[in-house]
Amino acid sequence: MSQFDLTGKTALVTGGASGLGRGMALGLAKAGADIALVAFNNKNMETKEEIEALGRKVLQIQADLSEENSCEEVVKQVSEAFGKIDILVNNAGIIRRTPAAEHSREDWNAVINLNLNSVYLLSQLVGREMIKQGSGKIINIASMLSYQGGINVPGYTASKHGIAGLTKALANEWAEKGIQVNAIAPGYMATANTKQLREDSKRSEQILERIPAGRWGAPEDLAGPVVFLASRAGDYVNGHILNVDGGWMSR
Ligand code: NAD
Numbered sequence: 001m002s003q004f005d006l007t008g009k010t011a012l013v014t015g016g017a018s019g020l021g022r023g024m025a026l027g028l029a030k031a032g033a034d035i036a037l038v039a040f041n042n043k044n045m046e047t048k049e050e051i052e053a054l055g056r057k058v059l060q061i062q063a064d065l066s067e068e069n070s071c072e073e074v075v076k077q078v079s080e081a082f083g084k085i086d087i088l089v090n091n092a093g094i095i096r097r098t099p100a101a102e103h104s105r106e107d108w109n110a111v112i113n114l115n116l117n118s119v120y121l122l123s124q125l126v127g128r129e130m131i132k133q134g135s136g137k138i139i140n141i142a143s144m145l146s147y148q149g150g151i152n153v154p155g156y157t158a159s160k161h162g163i164a165g166l167t168k169a170l171a172n173e174w175a176e177k178g179i180q181v182n183a184i185a186p187g188y189m190a191t192a193n194t195k196q197l198r199e200d201s202k203r204s205e206q207i208l209e210r211i212p213a214g215r216w217g218a219p220e221d222l223a224g225p226v227v228f229l230a231s232r233a234g235d236y237v238n239g240h241i242l243n244v245d246g247g248w249m250s251r
Contacts, residue, residue: 003233007032010082011230012074012126014038014065014118015092019191020141022047023219024089024226029056031227033087036078038063040092057082065092066113071121075129084133087230088126090119091141093159095193100154108155115159116166123170127179135178137230140167142185142241144248164241171239180238182229187245189217213246 011028015021016037025035025047034057037048042062051058059081063070078085093115096107123138130136144150145157146164163183171181188194188207198204198216208214225244228234243249 004227004231005032006231009033009086010084011087012036012078012085013089013091017044017047020186020189020219020222021091023222027223027227028230029054038074065118071118071125075125085126087137089139090122095153095156097152097196099152103154111155111159116162130179131177138181139226139229140183142183144187146185168239175238180234182237183241184225185241185243187217187248210251211246211248217246
């Protein structure tokens with residue numbers, strides 16, 4: 001359907017070589033977009049090769065986005081390679097699991113730096129260019145912990161509540177400039193992020209019991225939602241947090 005067509009668009013997907021980012025990068029590429037992937041290391045080139053096989057242009061950049069200057073460097077490289085950025089998917093994120101009383105300052109800072117600070121910096125850098133273009137889509141990856149408190153993940157919860165607020169704040173300012181800022185809140189998805197949870201049989205069972213769909217989510221489950229928010233089909237959707245959670249939040 002032409003409303004979902006992304007031919008000629010450039011999408012920057014952070015953490016796009018693996019996990020949920022890979023699922024979204026492949027979805028956007030299948031809808032026609034050229035893709036810039038930011039990966040923490042360049043060991044895994046599988047996603048890049050798969051996108052190339054679809055006939056799209058693709059660039060994979062190695063960067064540690066928790067370092068402030070790397071955001072500027074990434075945006076510079078993508079702009080030079082593609083001439084513009086139409087879609088920014090702020091997906092890269094980490095989780096550190098330790099009870100609040102023992103949660104180290106190092107864990108807190110690492111999580112906030114990547115999950116929140118880099119999202120703000122990248123959105124600001126890319127947003128400035130989108131304002132000049134008069135169009136753009138920014139899609140942040142939130143979480144069920146953008147609403148709930150979670151257990152043993154205080155820094156992560158704070159970062160994802162921050163993502164929900166930042167999404168709305170940017171959406172309000174930039175809607176009139178032709179830029180839609182929204183978020184996807186994935187439920188419990190089978191990736192490296194949830195490996196520890198899935199290996200804990202008691203927690204895993206408790207989580208599965210609450211998911212009406214009766215299964216953990218997969219990276220492919222985010223392909224359709226991200227294409228919707230990145231395409232013309234989502235042009236009047238602003239500041240929304242779209243739960244893709246198999247029904248978790250409805251319980
Ligand atoms: P993942 O661990 O598989 O992927 C994380 C990605 O972030 C990887 O591609 C990694 O290379 C990248 N990354 C990590 N540190 C980085 C750094 N310093 N600089 C640049 N890139 C870095 O986990 P995932 O589940 O695919 O997580 C993707 C996003 O989805 C995260 O923001 C996460 O919080 C969010 N999320 C995941 C779930 C879930 O259940 N898996 C649920 C809700 C939200």
